[in-house]
Amino acid sequence: xKEVEQDPGPFNVPEGxxxxxxxxxxxxxxxxxxxxxxxxxxxxxxxxxVYSSGNEDGRFTAQLNRASQYISxxxxxxxxxxxxxxxxxxxxxSGGYQKVTFGTGTKLQVIP
Amino acid sequence: NAGVTQTxxxxxxxxxxxxxxxxAQDMNHEYMSWYRQDPGMGLRLxxxxxxxxxxxxxxxxxxxxxxxxxxxxFPLRLLSAAPSQTSVYFCASxxxxxxxxxxxxxxxxxxxxx
Numbered sequence: 001x002k003e004v005e006q007d008p009g010p011f012n013v014p015e016g017x018x019x020x021x022x023x024x025x026x027x028x029x030x031x032x033x034x035x036x037x038x039x040x041x042x043x044x045x046x047x048x049x050v051y052s053s054g055n056e057d058g059r060f061t062a063q064l065n066r067a068s069q070y071i072s073x074x075x076x077x078x079x080x081x082x083x084x085x086x087x088x089x090x091x092x093x094s095g096g097y098q099k100v101t102f103g104t105g106t107k108l109q110v111i112p
Numbered sequence: 113n114a115g116v117t118q119t120x121x122x123x124x125x126x127x128x129x130x131x132x133x134x135x136a137q138d139m140n141h142e143y144m145s146w147y148r149q150d151p152g153m154g155l156r157l158x159x160x161x162x163x164x165x166x167x168x169x170x171x172x173x174x175x176x177x178x179x180x181x182x183x184x185x186f187p188l189r190l191l192s193a194a195p196s197q198t199s200v201y202f203c204a205s206x207x208x209x210x211x212x213x214x215x216x217x218x219x220x221x222x223x224x225x226x
Contacts, residue, residue: 004154034214043202043217044155087154097143097162098206098213099170102155 001026004090006103014111017078021106023088024070033071034089035062038105044087047073078110113138118203118218125193125225133188133221135203142208144186145170145215146178148199155202161186162208193225 005024013019025033033050048055050071054063061074075082088103119134137144142163147155157170161180175197177189186205190197200222204215 008152043219044215045217046214049214097160097208099157099160100215102147104152104154 003027003101004088004103006086006088006106008104008106010107010109012109012111013078015078015080017110018074018076019078019108020072020074021086021088021108022070022072023090023103023106024068025088025090025101026069027090027092028066028069030090030092032091033062033064034091034100035060035071035073036087036089036102038085038087040084044102047086075108078108080110080112083108083110115139116203116205116216116218118201118221120221121219122222123224125190125223127193127195127225129193131190131193133190133201133203133223135186135188135218136184137186137203137205137216137218138184139205139207139216140183141205141216142183143206144180145204145206146176146186146188147202147204148172148197149202149220150199158188158201190223193223195225197223198225199223 035047036044037047038044050062059076085105085107087105091098091100116137145160146158159178161167203218206213206215
């Protein structure tokens with residue numbers, strides 16, 4: 001089993017739709033989790049951290065399910081500008097240098 | 113602040129040639145990393161550094177060398193380029209300390225080895 005697995009998509013959704021991505025991880029001792037966004041031919045950028053209690057930032061909601069070892073990202077009211085690849089990132093450490101593991105990404109295409 | 117900068121943006125090498133990919137950051141971050149990104153593989157860690165003078169291997173270090181003589185710079189050297197090293201290379205930096213921190217990525221170098 002891969003350390004971090006994501007559905008590669010693409011997810012093609014109309015503007016205004018709600019879309020959700022999941023990401024599963026194999027190391028039950030993993031400490032922290034992130035979602036990064038990567039636009040085509042650009043560098044990854046942090047979208048949001050994922051806290052145990054879940055967190056929300058505008059139209060984006062991230063949740064963590066430790067029992068089932070997955071994190072999720074929900075995007076409400078999708079915009080054309082949300083089209084990108086979303087990378088799940090898992091950090092096994094609680095401090096020090098973080099050898100994080102990146103998922104391969106889920107591609108989202110929002111269509112007019 | 114420029115953040116993390118990388119040069120060159122694009123490079124074509126012939127098999128057996130060597131070159132250095134440059135990376136610099138102006139955020140005074142202790143941690144710096146080099147990743148490669150290949151289709152279907154995700155970003156994979158090549159080498160990393162936790163401070164000036166300290167480097168270590170990541171997941172895929174073979175064929176690459178690094179050094180960290182200053183906090184700002186973290187160059188990646190390809191010793192003898194091979195077609196398998198065709199990839200997009202990203203440099204990243206992050207602050208040190210406890211907790212989990214955001215990694216800041218440079219714009220990447222697209223390398224083709226023929």
